[in-house]
Amino acid sequence: MRQVFEQKKSNRHYATLKKNGLTFEVLINPLEAIEYKKGSISDISAALEYEAIFSNARTGERAADLMDNFGTEDVYEIAKEILLKGNMQFTTEYKKSLIEQKKKEVIDFICRNGVDARTKMPIPAQRIELALEQASINFDPFKSAKEQTDLVIDAIRAMIPISFEEKNMKITVSSKYAGKISSVLAKYGKIKSTNWNNDGSCTYEVTIPGGIMDEFIKKTNDFSHGEANIEF
DSSP states (O other), X not given: OOOOOOTTOOOOOEEEEEETTEEEEEEBOHHHHHHHHHTSOOOHHHHBSSSOOEEETTTTEEOOOHXXXXXXXXXXXXXXXXXXXXXXXXXXXXXXXXXXXXXXXXXXXXXXXXXXXXXOOBOOHHHHHHHHHHHTOOOOTTSOHHHHHHHHHHHHTTTOOEEEOEEEXXXXXXXXXXXXXXXXHHHHSEEEEEEEOTTSOEEEEEEEEGGGHHHHHHHHHHHHTTOOEEEO
16 A cells, blocks of 8 residues: 655654664654564564655655665665664653653552551552652653662652562451452462361462552452451
């Protein structure tokens, strides 16, 4: 299918690479381009909005001397190098949405895995968000939430001392729920052992992230209709 370049289109995303004093660019589909650069997908064509190499992707000016600079004129091979070695440029709106999504991922990660170091209790998401606003943290939309957690913790340590702890718990349920509840427990943590008792009940030893202890207890009790015996 012949592609038509829309020169008046302003909300373009592109990747750019400087090589031998020249600029080479490709127009990209942002989500797929990010996934390609991370190695999550291997189809370069999915990452390209338009299959061409430009010297200026915003105006549609095509690049010359491709063979001299890349050793090939294959658009896909050149696009791979531009994406992997170059920089991606997004619209302001899209970049803002990426940063907001990454901020949410970091908050969710801390809420799930962290506790207040003083009280040993889970930390509400709103409390973390307020601390982040005060600390004026800049999130990198291309790094994982886990990679940025240490930076965040250091920045808000004075406001919220955070520690990452695991909770070991024993849950005993009657035979009525014993077989079915394992899927609920596994969703929240790691089942370390399963022991069937003489009366038909079952005792599970489970390790969960400290930040989800309250949610875990609620879900366990909801599933067993309050019949679960939970020991810390």
